[in-house]
Amino acid sequence: MAKNKLTLIKVGGKIVEEEATLKQLLNDFSQIEGHKVLVHGGGRSATRIAEQLGIESKMVGGRRITDAKTLEVVTMVYGGLVNKNIVAGLQAFGVNALGLTGADMDVIRSEKRPVKEIDYGFAGDVKAVKAETLKMLIDKNIVPIMAPLTHDGKGHILNTNADTIAAETAQALSEYYDVTLVYCFEKKGVLKDEHDDDSVIPQLDKDLYKKYVDEGVITGGMLPKLDNAFRSLEKGVTEVVITLASGIGKDTGTRIVN
C-alpha cells in the first residue's frame, strides 16, 4: 500500500523571528496539503535574550556551547517564545499545531555529547525518535511544531541542532509516510555559481553531486548539508529539498533524490 505523503519543513531562526517573514511562513505552511511537521530554530532570539541577560553566546563551528545558563535561555526561547508564537500563529491559520520538545511524550531521546576536543556542554546527540507517537498525533491531523530541544530521559533538557532534529524525525517518520524533507535556506537552492543567485541546480542525485564536488562546483558549507541530505535518503526519506522559505510549497529550489 502506498504511504501517505508527509512534508517536514525545517526553518531557521531568522525566518521565525521577524514578524513579516514569520507571517509569510505561517501562511505558506498552512497551504501545504496533507500531513506536515515543522521544525524550527531560534538561535538569533537565543543570542538576543542571552545578551540582554548578560550571558555571552559562544559558538564553535556554528554550534552553540550550552552551559547551564545558556541551557536555561534556549529552553525558554526555543521551547517557549519561538515555539508558542508559531503554534498560536498557525492556529489562527487553521492549522491544529502542537508544540513539542523531545521531552514531550518522550518523542526525541538524546545523549549528552561526549567531551572530546570541545565541550559543547548541554548539547544532545539524538538517540531515538518515537515515530509511532508522532504518527498517532499526525493521523488526527495534529501538526507537530518541533523545537530544537531533546531530553536524556534522566530529567535533563539538551540543546540539539535543528537540522539534525529535522533529519532524524524525517527518517523515523519514513517508516509510516512518504516523506519530503524541506530545508529552508537563505539562497534559492544549491547554486552552480555562488555569485549568481539564479544558478540553482534543480535536481541532484548522487552521481551528479559527486561530479559537482569533483569539479569544485559545490564546496564549503553546502557539503555537510548535502551529505546529510543523501544520508536521509539512504534512511528512507523520499526526497530532500533545499529552497528559500518563500519557496515552500512551490516547485523551486534543489531537489535531492536517490
Added chain:
Amino acid sequence: MAKNKLTLIKVGGKIVEEEATLKQLLNDFSQIEGHKVLVHGGGRSATRIAEQLGIESKMVGGRRITDAKTLEVVTMVYGGLVNKNIVAGLQAFGVNALGLTGADMDVIRSEKRPVKEIDYGFAGDVKAVKAETLKMLIDKNIVPIMAPLTHDGKGHILNTNADTIAAETAQALSEYYDVTLVYCFEKKGVLKDEHDDDSVIPQLDKDLYKKYVDEGVITGGMLPKLDNAFRSLEKGVTEVVITLASGIGKDTGTRIVN
C-alpha cells in the same frame, strides 16, 4: 457507567522553581494512580527573568499586568523554562508528560480581558476548554502539563491565571472523568485559626462554609479560593482539595465537597 478517576493538581510557582521542592513534587505526582493532569504557575521565575531583562513586574491584586514585553517573558518562562523542566523531570520518573499551553491543539481558547478600571494588558479570560482533545491524550496515558498561557485564536498568546486554568480544565474534564481538583497551597489546608498551622478543617461543605464565614472563622484571601472551589463543584467536579504540596496523594488538607 462510573467514570474513571482523574486527579488535576495545581501547583504554584514557588514549588516548581526550587530544585528540592520540584523534585519532591515530581516524585509525589508520579505516585498518583490513575489519570492525572498538572497545572503549574511560574510567577517567581517570570519576575526574576523580567528583572534580569530590566522589565518591571507590575501586579494588581496578585495579577500581573502583561504588557508586550512581559508577554514575551511569560511565554518564555511559563511555556518554556518551567514547563519543559517539569516535563523532562516527569519523564525521568516514568510519567509520559506532555507540556501544553492553551494554543497547543487549541486546548484553551481565551479572550483578551476587557479594559475597565485596570488594563491587565495581554491577559486572557478563558472561553473554551477542548476536553475531548485532552481526553484523547489522557486515555493514551499521556499526562498533560499545562502552563498558564492561553490563546485567542487570532495568533496571540495570552497570560492566564493558573488557578483559573485548573478550575476551567477540571470542570471541562468532569464531563468524562470523576475529577478531584487539588490546589497546592502554602498552608496545610483551610485553617480554623490562622495562627495555628495544625487547625486544618478536614472537610467543608456549603453549609459549614457559610457558618464559618458568618462566624468570621474563614476570612480574607481564602474567600475567593473557596467560592471558586464551590463553583467548580457546581460545574461537575467531584471534590476540591486544598493542601500543602507535600500533601499530594495523602489524605491531608481540606476536602471541599457538595
